[in-house]
Amino acid sequence: RAADLKLADAQNNLGMLYLEGKGVSRDLAKAFAMFQAAGTQGDPWGLNNLGGMYEMGWGTTVDKTKALDLYQQAVAAGNNRAQQNIDRLQGKSVAVE
DSSP states (O other): OEEETTHHHHHHHHHHHHHHHSSSSOOOOHHHHHHHHHTTTHHHHHHHHHHHHHHTTTTSOOOOOHHHHHHHHHHTTTTTTTHHHHHHTTTTTOOOO
């Protein structure tokens, strides 16, 4: 219900459930839509996860340029973990935490 109320955190969380098929049937199109809705509101994890969908071509076509842009938006919105995705896409070595 919270996702229906357009709460970005809830949209992102529901997107993760659809992505992973936890408690619902796995549905990449629904996951993409939820991440897109959260990302449109500037949600840092929604932006990061939407970038992942573009990077992998899940629920959309592969677009690494769009993925990189979304990862950069996620970092700017406060998601420092998205930097690892940027580094990976740019071919930089990524330190394991």
